[in-house]
Structure formats: C-alpha cells, structure tokens
Amino acid sequence: MDIMCPECGGKTVLRTVKKGPNIGQRFYVCSNFPNCRGRVAEKVAEMISDEDIYEENPPSTKEKSWLVRHPNTFILISWIVLYILLVVAFVVADSLNSFDSTQKDILFSGCYVIAIIIGMMVTAYGLSLKGQSSWWLLLLFVPFGWIGVFALSNKKISR
Numbered sequence: 001m002d003i004m005c006p007e008c009g010g011k012t013v014l015r016t017v018k019k020g021p022n023i024g025q026r027f028y029v030c031s032n033f034p035n036c037r038g039r040v041a042e043k044v045a046e047m048i049s050d051e052d053i054y055e056e057n058p059p060s061t062k063e064k065s066w067l068v069r070h071p072n073t074f075i076l077i078s079w080i081v082l083y084i085l086l087v088v089a090f091v092v093a094d095s096l097n098s099f100d101s102t103q104k105d106i107l108f109s110g111c112y113v114i115a116i117i118i119g120m121m122v123t124a125y126g127l128s129l130k131g132q133s134s135w136w137l138l139l140l141f142v143p144f145g146w147i148g149v150f151a152l153s154n155k156k157i158s159r
Contacts, residue, residue: 005030007038068129072150075126079119086115123149 003012012028030038067074089111093104124134132152139145 003028003040005032005036005038006040008032008036010036010038012038012040071126071129074129075123075149078122078126082115082119082122086111127152 004010005012008030011031013031014026015029017023017025017027028040030036032038090108093099093107093111099107120137120140123140124137127134127136127149130152136149136152139148142148
C-alpha cells in the first residue's frame with residue numbers, strides 16, 4: 001500500500017524521529033523533500049501493517065538534479081566557457097583600433113580579473129555542491145592546484 005503525499009501527490013518515505021520528545025516514532029514524509037514538505041500523520045502509519053512498510057532509503061541519484069550529481073563536470077564546463085568568452089573578448093578588443101596599447105592592456109587586465117572572480121564564484125558553488133569548504137579555493141593559487149579541487153570527494157551522499 002503506497003502512501004501518497006498530501007501536498008504534491010508524490011511518494012512518501014518512512015522516517016523515524018531521532019531527537020526530541022517523539023523519539024522513536026515513525027512517520028511518512030514526501031520523497032521530494034526539500035522541494036515539498038508534505039507529511040502524513042502518525043495515525044496513518046499506525047494503521048498500516050508491518051508488511052506494507054518499506055525500509056528507509058535515501059532518494060536515489062536519479063531523483064537528484066544533474067548539477068548535484070556532477071559538480072566536477074559543472075566546474076570544468078564553467079571554466080571552459082569562461083575561458084572561451086575571455087578569448088573572444090580579447091579578440092574583439094584587439095580588433096578595435098580606437099584603443100592604444102595601454103588602454104588595451106588595461107581592458108585585458110580588467111577582463112582577466114573579472115573572469116577569475118566569476119570562475120572562483122562558480123568553483124565555490126561547485127565545492128558547496130560537493131559538501132566541501134570554500135577554503136579549498138586556495139588550491140587554485142597553487143600551480144596545478146585545480147587538480148586537487150576535482151580530486152575532492154563528494155561528502156553529500158543524499159540530498
């Protein structure tokens with residue numbers, strides 16, 4: 001017997017209270033958590049026999065978004081796109097004849113700094129998806145340190 005979420009109509013998962021005054025009690029929550037916070041009353045769970053109760057399982061990786069499942073690929077693609085945009089900006093700025101060499105150098109430096117800042121923000125977001133601290137961004141300042149960012153394991157098993 002499947003218990004449906006009262007808010008979104010999705011499947012529910014059996015959970016057990018771990019802390020607080022209701023410790024040990026079982027209840028059903030929506031498997032679409034945190035997008036849906038639907039919950040089925042404890043009385044409904046009591047009316048169901050033990051044969052009908054499914055074991056607690058975290059959501060499978062198929063239910064997670066692509067971004068959460070592939071943070072390394074997200075970081076890599078973002079840096080590649082950023083690099084391509086930077087090269088295009090340099091080519092366009094170099095083709096403008098209204099700037100002298102000093103102005104072009106200032107424009108190139110500004111574009112480069114902006115690209116590095118955006119790249120570090122993207123990498124920080126990717127690290128948060130992996131469950132890692134943003135302090136790992138310091139690896140980007142070490143030669144070939146970016147390899148260490150990709151080598152970090154994903155701490156977040158389920159979401």
